[in-house]
Amino acid sequence: MQGVAIPITMVAGNSWMHRINPLPKLLFALGILIFSFATRNPMLLGTVFAVGVFLALTSGIWAQYFKIVQIFFPISLTLITLQSIAPAFPLPWTAIATYGPFTIYQEGIYSGLSMLLRIYCMTTFALVVIMTSHPSDMFVSLQKIGMPYVLNFIFTMTLQLIPILQNEFSTVLSAQKSRGMKGSGFGALLPSMVPVFVGAIERVQQLSISLESRAFGSSGTKTSYRNVTFAFKDYLVGVVGVLITGGLTAWVLLDPSLDWSRTLQFAPEVALGIVLLSTVGFLAFFVVAIFYIVRA
Amino acid sequence: MERTPHIEISQLTFTYATAEKPALKNINLTIYEGEYVALLGLNGAGKTTLLLTLNGVIPHMVMGDMEGVVTIAGRDTDALPVRELAKVVGIVFDNPEFQLSQLTVAEEVAFGLENLGVPQAQMHDIIHEVLGVVGLTGLHERSPFALSGGQQQRLAIASALVMRPQIFVMDEPTSNVDPIGKEEIFQVARQLNQQHGMTVVISEHEVEVMAEYADRVIVLHEGEIVLNGHPREVFQQVKLLKEIGLRVPQVTEMAYMLDTQGLWHAGDAYPITVAEALHVFAKYRKEYRI
Amino acid sequence: MTSTALIRCEHLHHVYARGNVTALNNINLEIQPREIIGIIGQNGSGKTSLVKHFNGLLKPSSGRVLLDGQDTAKRRVQELSADVGYVFQNPNHQLFAKTVEEELEFGPRNLGLSQADIVERREKAIEFFGLQEYRTHHPYRISFPLRKLVGMASVYTMQPRVFILDEPTTGQDNITTRTVYRLIQRLRDEGKTVICVSHDMILLAEVAERMIVMRNAQIIADATPRSVFADSAIMQSTRITPPQVTEFGVQYMQQVTRPLTESGLKPTVVLSVQEAIDTLFAQDQK
Numbered sequence: 075m076q077g078v079a080i081p082i083t084m085v086a087g088n089s090w091m092h093r094i095n096p097l098p099k100l101l102f103a104l105g106i107l108i109f110s111f112a113t114r115n116p117m118l119l120g121t122v123f124a125v126g127v128f129l130a131l132t133s134g135i136w137a138q139y140f141k142i143v144q145i146f147f148p149i150s151l152t153l154i155t156l157q158s159i160a161p162a163f164p165l166p167w168t169a170i171a172t173y174g175p176f177t178i179y180q181e182g183i184y185s186g187l188s189m190l191l192r193i194y195c196m197t198t199f200a201l202v203v204i205m206t207s208h209p210s211d212m213f214v215s216l217q218k219i220g221m222p223y224v225l226n227f228i229f230t231m232t233l234q235l236i237p238i239l240q241n242e243f244s245t246v247l248s249a250q251k252s253r254g255m256k257g258s259g260f261g262a263l264l265p266s267m268v269p270v271f272v273g274a275i276e277r278v279q280q281l282s283i284s285l286e287s288r289a290f291g292s293s294g295t296k297t298s299y300r301n302v303t304f305a306f307k308d309y310l311v312g313v314v315g316v317l318i319t320g321g322l323t324a325w326v327l328l329d330p331s332l333d334w335s336r337t338l339q340f341a342p343e344v345a346l347g348i349v350l351l352s353t354v355g356f357l358a359f360f361v362v363a364i365f366y367i368v369r370a
Numbered sequence: 371m372e373r374t375p376h377i378e379i380s381q382l383t384f385t386y387a388t389a390e391k392p393a394l395k396n397i398n399l400t401i402y403e404g405e406y407v408a409l410l411g412l413n414g415a416g417k418t419t420l421l422l423t424l425n426g427v428i429p430h431m432v433m434g435d436m437e438g439v440v441t442i443a444g445r446d447t448d449a450l451p452v453r454e455l456a457k458v459v460g461i462v463f464d465n466p467e468f469q470l471s472q473l474t475v476a477e478e479v480a481f482g483l484e485n486l487g488v489p490q491a492q493m494h495d496i497i498h499e500v501l502g503v504v505g506l507t508g509l510h511e512r513s514p515f516a517l518s519g520g521q522q523q524r525l526a527i528a529s530a531l532v533m534r535p536q537i538f539v540m541d542e543p544t545s546n547v548d549p550i551g552k553e554e555i556f557q558v559a560r561q562l563n564q565q566h567g568m569t570v571v572i573s574e575h576e577v578e579v580m581a582e583y584a585d586r587v588i589v590l591h592e593g594e595i596v597l598n599g600h601p602r603e604v605f606q607q608v609k610l611l612k613e614i615g616l617r618v619p620q621v622t623e624m625a626y627m628l629d630t631q632g633l634w635h636a637g638d639a640y641p642i643t644v645a646e647a648l649h650v651f652a653k654y655r656k657e658y659r660i
Numbered sequence: 661m662t663s664t665a666l667i668r669c670e671h672l673h674h675v676y677a678r679g680n681v682t683a684l685n686n687i688n689l690e691i692q693p694r695e696i697i698g699i700i701g702q703n704g705s706g707k708t709s710l711v712k713h714f715n716g717l718l719k720p721s722s723g724r725v726l727l728d729g730q731d732t733a734k735r736r737v738q739e740l741s742a743d744v745g746y747v748f749q750n751p752n753h754q755l756f757a758k759t760v761e762e763e764l765e766f767g768p769r770n771l772g773l774s775q776a777d778i779v780e781r782r783e784k785a786i787e788f789f790g791l792q793e794y795r796t797h798h799p800y801r802i803s804f805p806l807r808k809l810v811g812m813a814s815v816y817t818m819q820p821r822v823f824i825l826d827e828p829t830t831g832q833d834n835i836t837t838r839t840v841y842r843l844i845q846r847l848r849d850e851g852k853t854v855i856c857v858s859h860d861m862i863l864l865a866e867v868a869e870r871m872i873v874m875r876n877a878q879i880i881a882d883a884t885p886r887s888v889f890a891d892s893a894i895m896q897s898t899r900i901t902p903p904q905v906t907e908f909g910v911q912y913m914q915q916v917t918r919p920l921t922e923s924g925l926k927p928t929v930v931l932s933v934q935e936a937i938d939t940l941f942a943q944d945q946k
Contacts, residue, residue, distance in 0.1 A: 210473050231471050234515065242753075248717050249753040251737040252746040253818065254770030268756040272800055276752075280468035283427055287461050288482035288529060289453040295487045299480035299497075413805045413833045464831070518703060545831045548703040549859050550899050575833055578904045615835040620862070620905035624933045631937075644908045651912060651940075 083233070085205045091133035095304055096207040097215040098312030105319025106199045110192045113326035114184070115334055119191035122322075126198030135205040142201065148359035150193055154352035157186030158345070163335070170345045183345050184335055186352075209233055214302045223296055231281075235274070242270045376537060376569045377401040377424060382438035384419060384428060393419040395593040397438070401571065401586070403536075406563045408580035408601070409573035411590035412615050417573040420590065421541050424571065425459040426452040443536055453485070460530030464542040466522035467515065469529075475501070475517070476510040478525055482532045496532055503566075504528045504558050520551020527558055538562050540572040552576070556583070578619045581605060581642040589616065605642045621647035665690040666822065666853055667714055671723035674709055683709035685877040686723070691855070693821070696848055698868035698885065699857045700900055705874040707857045711824045714855070715744040742771055745820035749827040751811030755799040760791055760810055763799055767818035778817075785813040788846065789839065805836035812843060822853045829860045841867060862903045865889070865931040873898055890929040905936050912940070 091099070106126075110119065130139045161167055161182035168180040204212075213226040246266045285291075326332050340348070382397040394416045401407055411417045422428040426447040429436040440447040443458050463469060472478040479497045488496070501507050504524040509517070514525055523543055530538070540559060544552040556579055563570045574580055580587065580601065587604040589597035591614045597604045605611070605618045608626040612618075618626070625640035625647070641647035672687040684706050691697065699707045712718040713725045716737040725732045732740060748754055757763040764785050768778045786792055789809045794802050799810055812828065825844075829837045837860075844867045847854050858864055864871065864885060871888040873881035881887075881894045888894060889902040890910075901907065909930035930936040 208473075210477060227471075230473060234471060234473070238515065245748075245750075246753050246756075248737070249746075249748045252715055252717065252741050252748070253754065253767045253814065254738050254741040255766075256738060256770060265756045269752050269754070273752055277468045280463060280465060281471055283422075283431060284461075284463070284469040284526070285471070285481075286427070286431060286452045287425055287456045287459075288533060289456045289485040290481075292453050292485045292487075296484050297487050297490050297493070298484060299477055299490065299493050301490065412835060413803050542831075549901070550702055553899075615833070617834045620903060620933050621908050624905060624908075624936050627933060627937055644904060644911065647908050648911055648915065652915060 083205070084208055085135045085138050087134040087206065089133040089135075089206065091129065091202065091206040093307075094206075094311050095215065095302060095308035096203070096212040097219070097302075097304075098308050098315060099203045099207060100212070100215070101312050102315030102319065103196075103199045103203045105315055105323075107196050109319050109323045109326070110195045112323045113332065114188035114192075115326065115332050116184070116187045116191055116338070117334075118322070118326065118332065119188060119195055123191055123195045123198060126195060126202060129202050130198060133202060133206050135202065138205060139198075139201055143197075146197065147194065148355055150190055151352040151356040151359075153189050153193075154183065154186035155349055155356065157189065158182035158349045161185045162189075170340065170342050178345055178349055180338075180340060180345070181335065183340050183348055184338055187348075208300075210300050211302050214298055214300050217298070218302070239270055239274060242273055243267070246270055373402040375400050376403040376405075376443055377571070378439075378441040379423070380439045380441075382420075382423065382440060383436070384423065385435045386419075387433035387435075389434075391593075393434075393593055394423075397593075397595060399588065399595065399598070401569060403569055404563070404567055405569055405585045406559075406583055407569075407571045407586045407588060408584035409571060409588050409590065410575075410577065410580070410616060411573070415590040416593040417590055418541050419593075421461070421539050421571065421573060423447065424537070424539050425461050426450060426455040427461075456482075456535075457486075457533050458535055459537045459539060460527070460533055460535035461539040462523065462526045462530060462541070462543050464545045466519050466526055466546065469526040470514040470522060472514060474510065475506065475512050475514055475525055478514050479529050479532055482529060486533070500528045500531045503531060503561065505554065518551060519547040520554045523547055523551065523555055524558060527555075527562075531562075535568065537569045537571065540570070540574075542573055542575070544574065544576065559583075575617075577605075577617055578643075581619045581622070589614070602639060602642055606640055608640065619643070625650070664692070665726075666693045666728065667691040668726040668729075669710075669713070669723070670726070672710075672713065672720050672725055673722040674713070674718060675721045682877050684713075687879060689872070689879065689882070691853065693853055694848070694851055695870055696844065696854045696868055697856065697870045697872060698864035699855065699872045699874065700859070700861075700864065701874035701898060702900070705898070706877040707874050708826065709877075710874070711746070711826070711855055711857055714822065714824060715746045716740040717746070738770070741767075741818065741820065743820050744822040744824065745815040745818055746824045747812050747815045747826060747828065749830060751804075751807040752800075754811050754814065755807060758798060759796050760794050760799055760802070761786075761796065763810055763814050764817050767814055771818060781817040781819065785817045788816070788843075789813045805832045808832060809836060809839060812840075816843075820852075822855065823847055825854065825856045825858070827858055828856065829858065829863055837863065859900075861889075861900065861906075865903045865906065873900075885931055886929045889931070903931070905933050906930055909936055909939070 106122065109122070113119065130136055158178045159176045159182060161179050163181040163185045167182070170178045170180055209230065213229060217223060217226055243266065246269045250266055377400070379397050379399040382394055383392050384394045385392040397420065409417050409420065419428065422432065423440045424442060428434065429448060430452050442455060445455065445458065447455060470478055472481055476497055479500055480493055483493050483496060497510070498507070501509070504527050506521060506524055506528060514522060517525060544555050547555065559570055559572055560583055562568045584601050586599065587597065587601045588595055589604060589611070596610070596614065597607060605622045608618050608622060619642050621644060622640045622642050625634060628634045638650060641650050667690070669687045669689040672684055674684040675682050687710060699711065701707045709718060713720065713732065714727070716732050716735055719733045727740065727743060755763055757766060761782060764782045765778050768781050786795060789812070791810065791813065794806060799807055802810070808828070808831065812825070815823065828840045832840070841863065844854055844856065856864065856868065868885050871881070871883060871885045872879055873888060873894055875898050880898065881891065889906050895902065906929060928939055930939050
C-alpha cells in the first residue's frame with residue numbers, strides 16, 4: 075500500500091473537454107449513468123464505453139485514466155466469474171456446461187458481461203469529467219444550482235484529506251516497522267490506523283478553529299472567488315448530451331428487441347473461454363497485488 | 371503619550387471542562403495598541419488558553435468554565451461570536467498544515483473574503499496585496515499542501531490578514547518550521563507590527579528573537595502571570611525564570627553567571643541582545659581588564 | 661580496504677520516484693561506533709533522507725549503505741531496528757497503545773525478550789525519562805512534549821546500538837529539551853552511537869562531537885561543531901545561524917583581537933555559555 079496514491083484528480087490540460095464548463099459535463103455523465111442502468115444490452119453498453127474511451131484519449135488524460143483502470147478493471151473481472159455460476163437474473167437459467175459443483179449459465183455470462191460494461195461505462199465517463207474539471211469549478215457550478223455551501227466545503231476537504239491520510243498511514247507504518255513490528259498482516263495494520271485517526275481528529279479540530287476565525291458560517295451572501303462562466307459551447311454540450319443520453323435511454327426502454335437477455339446465446343467454448351479468462355485475469359492481478367503489499 | 375488599550379483582560383479564570391484545576395487563574399492584563407507582546411511559558415502554563423480567549427474561541431468553541439471579562443478593541447468577547455471577533459483579531463497556530471483546507475493558495479486566502487461577502491471584483495487585488503505582505507507572490511495556483519512549512523504558515527497568516535484585523539495573535543508559529551521559515555515568519559510578524567501598525571501577541575520559545583523584537587514580555591506559569599514588562603526588565607530575573615524552567619537569551623545567562631561568580635559590575639543591567647552584550651563587555655574590558 | 665566503520669555509505673544516491681527528485685547525491689560517509697553526530701541543513705537538503713537509509717526505511721537508488729559491513733538493502737527495517745533505533749519527529753506517528761507502559765513494552769516485545777527483561781527495560785526508561793506519574797495514562801492524553809519523551813523512551817527500551825533522533829527538540833519547551841540533553845549524554849555514557857538531525861544549534865553545539873552539514877542533497881561540511889560554526893562561508897550558504905553565544909563570541913573576539921594578537925592569543929569559537937565565560941575570563945586575564 076505504500077506509496078500507492080489514488081490519482082483521481084484533475085489532470086492539467088487544455089483539451090476541448092477541459093474548456094467546457096463542468097456543469098454540462100456533469101449532466102452528460104449523469105445521463106450516461108441513467109442510460110447504463112436502463113439497459114443490459116452488451117453491444118450498446120460496449121459502444122458507449124468505446125465512446126468514453128475515445129473521449130479519454132482525446133482529452134489528454136489517457137495516462138492517468140489508464141492507471142486507475144488497470145487496477146480497477148481486473149478486479150471487476152470477478153463479476154463475470156461469479157455471475158456465470160450464480161446469475162443475478164430471473165429464472166429460468168439455461169445451463170451451458172457443468173464442471174464439478176459449478177454450472178455455467180447463459181444468463182450468467184450475459185449478466186456478468188453487462189454488469190461489467192455498465193461499470194466500465196459509468197466509471198469512464200465519471201473519470202473523464204473529474205479529470206478534465208477543476209474541482210473548485212465543479213463545486214461552484216453545483217452551488218449555483220443549489221447545492222449547499224457546506225457540502226462544497228466538505229468535498230474539497232475530503233479531496234485534500236485522502237492523499238494526506240494515505241501519507242500519514244505510510245509514515246505510521248514506517249514508525250512501527252522501526253520498532254520491530256512483526257508481520258504486515260491486517261492485524262498489524264489495524265493498530266496503525268489509530269495514530270492516523272487521532273491525527274485526523276486533531277487536524278479537524280484545529281481546522282474548525284481556523285475556519286471559524288475566518289468567519290466561516292457567517293450568515294448572509296457568500297461570494298465566490300472562482301469565476302465559472304457559461305459560453306455557447308457549454309450550453310451546446312449540455313443540450314446535446316441530454317438529447318443523446320435521453321434518446322438512448324428512451325430507445326432502450328421502448329424497444330424490446332434490444333433486450334438480448336434471452337436471445338443472445340454463447341457457444342459453450344466461447345462461454346467457457348470468457349469465464350476462464352476472467353478468472354485467470356482476476357487471480358493473476360490478485361497475486362501481483364498481494365506480492366506488492368507484502369513486499370512493502 | 372496617551373496609549374490606547376487594545377486588549378483588556380480582567381480577572382480571567384478558565385477551567386477546561388475535563389480538567390480539575392484552572393488553566394488560567396485570575397489574569398489581569400492590558401495590552402496597548404501597536405505593542406509587540408511576547409508570551410513565554412512552559413507547555414501547559416496556559417499560553418494557548420490565554421491566546422484563545424483573545425478571539426472568542428474560548429468561551430464559544432471550547433467547553434469550560436470562564437470567569438472574568440476579556441475586552442478586545444472595546445468589544446466583550448463573551449457577547450460576540452467568533453466570526454464577528456474574527457474581523458478584529460487574526461490568529462495562527464503552531465501547525466501550519468492544520469490550518470489549510472483549500473485547493474489553491476489563492477482560494478485559501480479568498481476563503482475569508484468569500485465568508486465576508488466581499489464582491490468578487492475586489493478579491494483579486496486584496497489577495498495580491500496580502501500575498502505580497504507575506505512574501506508569497508506568484509504562488510496563486512499552487513496547492514497549499516505542496517508548500518514548505520514556512521510558506522504554509524505565511525499562507526495561514528495571509529488568510530487571516532484578509533479579515534483586516536487590528537490585532538494579530540500567533541501561537542508558537544515557528545515551532546514546526548525550519549530555520550529559514552522561522553526567519554521569514556518573524557520578519558512578517560515584525561512587518562505587521564511596524565509597518566501595518568497591528569498589535570501583535572506571539573507566544574514563543576525563541577527567547578533570543580523575542581528579546582530583540584518585543585516591546586513587552588509576559589511570563590505565564592501554571593496559569594498565572596509571574597512577570598510582565600519590557601524584555602530588559604523581565605530577562606533580568608534570571609533566577610526566577612530558571613526556577614520556572616524557562617530559558618533566557620544566552621548572553622543574558624552569561625552575564626548572570628558572571629554575576630554569581632562576583633565578576634559583574636553591580637548596577638549594570640544584563641544584556642539581552644548580542645549588540646548590548648558587546649557594548650557592555652567593551653565597557654568592562656576598558657575598565658577592568660577582567 | 662576493509663573498514664571498521666559502524667555505518668558506511670558508498671556513493672549513496674537516492675532519487676524519489678515521485679517528481680523525480682534527487683534527495684541524495686553521491687554521499688560517501690563513515691560513522692564510527694560511539695560517535696555523537698549532529699546533522700544540519702535546511703528542510704529539503706537531504707538530512708532526513710540520509711538517516712532513513714541507516715535503518716532501512718529507504719533503500720539506495722544506487723550505491724550502498726553498510727551496517728557492520730552488511731548491505732542494508734537486503735535487510736528489512738524490522739530486522740535492522742534491533743541495531744538502529746529511529747525516533748520519529750512526530751510522536752503521534754508511533755503511539756497507539758492504551759497506556760504509556762504498554763507503549764514502552766512494544767519494542768522489546770517485538771525483539772522477543774522475556775517478560776522479566778521487558779519489565780526491567782520499561783522501568784529503566786520510566787525512571788530516566790521521569791514518566792512515573794504517567795505510567796497508566798493514555799499516550800494521547802498527555803501533553804505533546806511528554807508524548808515526544810514517550811516516543812524516545814519507547815525506542816530507548818529497544819536499546820539499539822545506534823540512535824537516530826529526528827528533530828528531538830522541535831515543539832518542546834525548555835524542560836523537555838533538557839531531558840533530551842540528558843538522554844544524549846546518557847547514551848554517550850552507555851557507549852551508543854547517536855545521530856541527531858536537528859535545527860537546534862544550541863543543543864548540537866553542546867552535545868555533538870561531529871557536525872555534518874547538508875545542502876542540495878550533498879554533504880558540504882563534515883567537521884567538529886567548532887569548525888563548522890567558525891566557517892562563515894558554510895553557515896551563510898546554508899543560511900543557518902550558530903547559537904547566540906557563539907555569534908557573540910566571534911564578534912567579541914573581533915573587537916579584542918587587535919590588542920591581543922601581540923599576546924599570541926588565538927580567537928576561539930565558543931559553543932556554550934560556560935565556555936564563553938571560561939574563554940573570556942581566561943582571555944581577558946593578563
